[in-house]
Amino acid sequence: MILKCVRLREKEKAAEKMAEPIMRFLATFAIWLTFIHCSNGNPWTQEKLQHRAVTLTSNEIQTALSHTDVSQMWQRDLRPLLVTRYPGSTGSQAVQQHIKTTLGSLGASWEVTEDRFSSDTPYGPLPFTNLIATLNPSAKRRLVLACHYDSKYYPQQWHGRDFLGATDSAVPCAMMLELARALDGELKNQKASIPNLTLQLIFFDGEEALFRWTSLDSLYGSRHLAQKMENTPHPPEDTDTNQLDGIDLFVLLDLIGAPSPRFGNQFPETTHWLSRLQNIEKRLHSTNQLQNHPYDVEYFWPDRPIAHIQDDHLPFLSRGVRILHLIPSPFPVVWHTFDDNEQNLDRSTIENLNKILQIFVLEYLNARPAITTSTP
Numbered sequence: 542m543i544l545k546c547v548r549l550r551e552k553e554k555a556a557e558k559m560a561e562p563i564m565r566f567l568a569t570f571a572i573w574l575t576f577i578h579c580s581n582g583n584p585w586t587q588e589k590l591q592h593r594a595v596t597l598t599s600n601e602i603q604t605a606l607s608h609t610d611v612s613q614m615w616q617r618d619l620r621p622l623l624v625t626r627y628p629g630s631t632g633s634q635a636v637q638q639h640i641k642t643t644l645g646s647l648g649a650s651w652e653v654t655e656d657r658f659s660s661d662t663p664y665g666p667l668p669f670t671n672l673i674a675t676l677n678p679s680a681k682r683r684l685v686l687a688c689h690y691d692s693k694y695y696p697q698q699w700h701g702r703d704f705l706g707a708t709d710s711a712v713p714c715a716m717m718l719e720l721a722r723a724l725d726g727e728l729k730n731q732k733a734s735i736p737n738l739t740l741q742l743i744f745f746d747g748e749e750a751l752f753r754w755t756s757l758d759s760l761y762g763s764r765h766l767a768q769k770m771e772n773t774p775h776p777p778e779d780t781d782t783n784q785l786d787g788i789d790l791f792v793l794l795d796l797i798g799a800p801s802p803r804f805g806n807q808f809p810e811t812t813h814w815l816s817r818l819q820n821i822e823k824r825l826h827s828t829n830q831l832q833n834h835p836y837d838v839e840y841f842w843p844d845r846p847i848a849h850i851q852d853d854h855l856p857f858l859s860r861g862v863r864i865l866h867l868i869p870s871p872f873p874v875v876w877h878t879f880d881d882n883e884q885n886l887d888r889s890t891i892e893n894l895n896k897i898l899q900i901f902v903l904e905y906l907n908a909r910p911a912i913t914t915s916t917p
Contacts, residue, residue, distance in 0.1 A: 585681050585682070585737070586782060586786045586787075588682060588737075588789075589682060589788075589789040589790070589863070592789060592905075594817065594904040594905045594907065595904050595907045595909065596904060597900060597903060597904055597909060597910070599828055600912050601909055601910045601912060602824070602825070602828070602830070602900055603828075603830075604910040604911075604912055605723075605724065605727060605899060605900065605903055605910045606830060606896050606899065606900070608723040608724065608725075608726075609719060609720075609723035609895055609896065609899060610723075611719075611888060611891055611892040611895060614715055614716075614718075614719040614895070615715075615888075617643075617718075617719075618639075618643065618714070618715040618718045618719060619711060619712065619715040619883075620883070621635070621636070621639045622636055622639065622690070622711040622714055622715055623705045623707060623711050623882070623883055624636065624692075624703075624705065625692055625703045625704065625705065626690065626691055626692045626706075627691055627692055627693070627694035627749070627751070628662075628667050628668065628669050628691055628694075628746055628747050628751075628761070629667045629668050629669075632692075633670075633690075633691060633746070636690050636714075637670055637672060637690075640653075640672055640674075640690065640714070640718065640744055641653050641672065643718050643721075643722070644674045644718070644721060644742075647721060647722060647725050650676075650729075650732075651674045651675065651676055651721070651742075652674070652675045652676075652678045653672060653673070653674045654672075654673050654674075654675075655670055655671070655672060655673075656670065656671035656672075656673060656762075656765065656766050656769060657669070657670050658765050660747070660761050660765070662751050662752075662758065662761075663751055663752035663753075663758055664751060664752070667747075667751075669746040669747045669761050669762055669765070670746050670762075671743065671744065671745055671746055671762045671763075671765070671766050672690075672743070672744040673741065673742070673743050673744075673766075674721070674741065674742040674743075674744075675739065675740075675741045675742075676728055676732055676739045676740045676741070677732045677736065677739035678739075679736065679776075680736060680737055680738055680739035681737050681775070681776060681787055682737055682738045682739070682787055682788075682789050683738075683739055683740070683741040683787050683788055683789060684738070684739070684740050684741070684789050684790055684792070684902065684905050684906060685741045685742075685743060685788050685789075685790065685791045685792060686717055686720070686740070686741070686742050686743070686792050686794065686898075686902070687742070687743040687744075687745065687791065687792065687793045687794070687853060687854075688710050688713035688714050688717060688743075688744060688745070688793070688794045688795060688853075689710050689744070689745040689746070689747075689748030689749070689762065689763075689795070689853055690710065690711075690714050690744045690745070690746065691745075691746050691747055691748055691749055691762075692704055692705065692706035692709070692711075692749070693706060693709070693749040693750075693877060694749065694751050699879045700879075702879045702882075703879075704879055704881070705881065705882050705883070706881055707798055707875075707881050707882050707883055707885070707886055708796050708797055708798040708799050708873050708875065708876070708881055708886070709795070709796055709876065709877070709881055710748070710794070710795050710796070710797075711798075712797050712798035712886065712891060713794035713795060713797050714744060716794065716797065716891070716894065716895055716898065717742050717744075717794070719895060720895070720898060720899050720902060721742065723899060724899055724902065724903065724908075726910075726911075727903055727908045727909075727910050728740060728906075728908065730908065730911070731903075731906050731907070731908035734908075735906065735907055735908075738789070738906060738907075739906075740902060740906060741788075743766070745762035745763050745766070745853050746761065746762040747760070747761030747762040748760060748761075748762065748763065748852070748853050754851070759851070760851075760852075760853055760855060760856060762853070763853035763854075763855070763856045763857070764856045766856075767785070767856035767857050767859075767860055768856070770783060770784035770785050771783050771784070771785050771860055775787045785857065785860055785861070785862055788857070788862050788863075789863070789905075790811065790814060790863050790864075790865055790905070791854060791857050791862050791863065791864050791865070792865045792867060793852060793853055793854045793864065793865070793866050793867065793868070794867050794868075794898075795852055795853075795866075795867070795868045796868050796869055796872055796873055796876060797867070797868075797869070797891070797894060798873070798886045798887065798890065798891055799869070799873030799874070799875060799885065799886070799887060799890070800887035800889075800890055801839070801887075801890070802840055802869035802873075802890065802894075803840065803842060803845075803869055803870060803871075804818075804840055804841050804842065804867050804868070804869060804870070805842050805845040805846065805847035805870050806842070806843050806844070806845060806846050806847065807846075807847055807848075807849050807850065807864075807866050808863075808864050808865070808866070810863060811863055811864060811865045812843050814865050815841055815843040815865060816841075816843040817901065817904070818840075818841040818897060818901055819838055819840075819841035819842070819843055821897050821900050821901055821904075822837070822838060822839070822840055822841055822893075822897055823837045823838060825893075825896055825897060825900070826838075830896060831893045831896065832889040832892055832893060833889040833890075833893075834889075834893055839893075840893070840894065840897070841897075847870045850866065850868055850870070852866065852868060854866055
């Protein structure tokens with residue numbers, strides 16, 4: 542009887558020993574399942590935190606930049622935007638149409654949607670329209686470039702002059718349209734090769750205060766769109782995540798076009814992306830791609846912290862979106878004056894920033910231009 546008990550105990554120990562690997566596997570599997578169900582149920586929302594950009598070769602950079610031309614951008618996009626375009630105005634409608642027509646004409650098949658709404662203002666209810674252009678709507682992750690296209694409302698002219706808001710913010714809009722046009726081929730290839738990551742362009746209406754800047758009289762378009770995106774499932778079939786979860790990085794452009802801009806660091810969590818812009822600036826300087834650019838660093842200063850600036854990124858920042866705010870500090874001397882016009886823009890600066898931004902987008906999207914070699 543005692544011998545049977547001993548043998549039974551030995552069998553139990555052997556069974557326990559055999560079960561140990563299975564239990565370890567089950568424990569590991571449980572941890573893996575926990576990870577899968579974190580981050581609102583989908584690990585893809587964490588991919589932005591580990592994302593790595595490629596570094597284009599000199600030949601690839603030269604190929605990409607051969608497609609951009611600031612002189613053509615000036616005629617095709619900038620001048621059509623240099624009109625009075627406060628919300629609800631005929632100029633605003635003309636600018637909206639220009640943006641939609643330009644993006645609609647590209648071969649990269651942009652999906653352009655409108656976010657139309659009405660909001661109370663100091664002058665009563667007014668209509669607003671945000672424009673959202675997405676290269677590949679089925680992609681879960683988006684690199685967002687954004688600007689506002691409205692101009693500040695002044696009830697009266699000043700000595701027969703209208704406020705045109707060249708730096709504020711016609712130039713950023715023109716730069717985004719030129720980027721989409723110049724990189725059309727590269728973006729088309731990227732859409733096919735990396736289906737889970739895409740580029741999205743947002744043109745906000747109603748950034749400016751219509752009377753006096755307050756939390757309610759400002760940021761009309763961005764406040765509306767941020768809330769709408771938060772309430773919109775993304776992907777459409779997944780109710781646990783929304784469109785804001787799909788934003789890798791929100792890059793906001795504003796007050797660009799005056800000479801000698803300095804872009805400081807507002808957000809430590811995106812310092813490495815501001816550093817990458819500085820790195821691109823250095824690389825383009827070293828290969829003589831930049832005009833009137835005497836030093837290797839002129840524009841991007843990740844080691845210079847600056848105070849937070851109120852702008853269209855705020856409704857997204859408050860909802861956890863990572864922000865890269867490209868706005869010069871100090872502001873251009875023409876800011877909110879009637880001298881913010883075409884005559885006071887610096888062509889070299891605009892051309893240089895165009896090139897730097899275009900390379901940044903290609904490298905973020907891991908989109909390498911195809912190098913064509915001629916045969917003798």
